Amino acid sequence: MSQYKSKFFCLAIIIISTLNAAWAQDDLLDLLETDEPAVDYTIATFKSTKVVSGHSVETNAKGVLQSTIGHRFGRINGGYQEMFGIDNATIRFGFDYGLTDNMNIGFGRSSYQKTYDGTFKWKLLKQKSGAENFPITATWVSSIYINSQAWPEPDRENFFSSRLYYHHSVLLARKFSNLFSIQLMPTIVHRNLVKTAKDKNTVFSMGAATSIRLTKSLRLNAEYYFIPSGQIESTIGGEKVQNSLSVGIDIETGGHVFQLHITNSRGMTEKYLIGETTGNWLKGDIHFGFNVTRVFTLIKPKEFKDL
């Protein structure tokens, strides 16, 4: 019995020793590859923090200041006398800053209705794969708007609160490989003052957007905000309120993104897109427009502080 035991013991030693010898000849790369796979966060779901005029899920990284200048010209069907809309531009400039990689604050002013806007944007969830999986990126955006135009009826009692508008959206986006991204954006816009009793103060809209990669530096984007009927009855300048549809391209060079688009919306924030869009695509009420964004790194990542 003891002989068997010792034989078994010997055999075990032989096997272990041989295994050890074999292990010692293993490839060095294999030794390194035993790492746990890393979490792979999806990047560049959209090229810019705006799809066209409405927000995308993207945020600026910590310490990054983004400046945006947007133009929307008049309607193309204004004809040659209006130079197809070029004579009649509205402008919005804005600044957005990354408090953290996921939390941004922004400020802007639109010439159209002389409106100031302040924005809070927070990326709540990130699409990821690898060691951890999550299918979508989710970002919450809220804005407050202040219309600073002179009161249309100065003789009656006017309240400051009547100048205020708000919008809140939850943006849900997914990037499909490196080909295209889609985004849903349920949104509410609240207007403190509306024209008639039939108009709802709080308007609900469902938005959808896409970004399709054409080349490494060129993307095709579209965004659409659908307003379920029965919420807005009054007209603006005799025209019915329409759903906003915009189509554009992103052209990326080093630090700039140029976005060129055509849209039936005059304004460049959610307040205008939902409830104040009157252009009718079928009638040619189309505005040409562009955004130019440039980013400035104000606070460098910690790895570069000592360089």
Add this chain to the structure above:
Amino acid sequence: MKRIAILAFLIGFSSIAMSQKVMTRSGKVTFHSEATLENIEAVNNQVSSAINVTNGDLAFTMLMKAFTFEKALMQEHFNEKYVESDKFPKSNFKGSIIDFDVAKLTTKPTEFTVTGTLTIHGESKEITVKGFILKNAAGDIEATSTFLINLSDFKIEIPSTVKNNISNSIEIRVKMTYEPV
């Protein structure tokens, strides 16, 4: 039987002792591009590397997404447009240190030649570079190297619009402190 076992044990054991390895998972690789309009610098502090001190075999592997840039937008462009990290998440090097003898290492850096295959962006290229190796006061092996690579060798294309922003010739700096496995 017993003798054979002892012999096998000795051989096996000695082979472990003989092929000692040192490694790190927190090595540092930086790269530097100098072009007319701007300089670009990136740091990766999570590089894995191992040396077989018995025969001088050497390997590196790193995640491209672990490179941090001074500007967040550069980092996005690097991963999305240039090295295409979704398709090619890792870069690695596999080679050997020529005439490596661990016993001769001192606390002063000794120059060695390293030769092997560097794989970036799914493209492999044989490279031979100089490096310095020393054994620090704690007895750990430290290695440094600085060398140049050409992006065109790894099929990383630079669009003409940013020709003045990104250099084709990139300086790579490697700094590792190894610990026994």
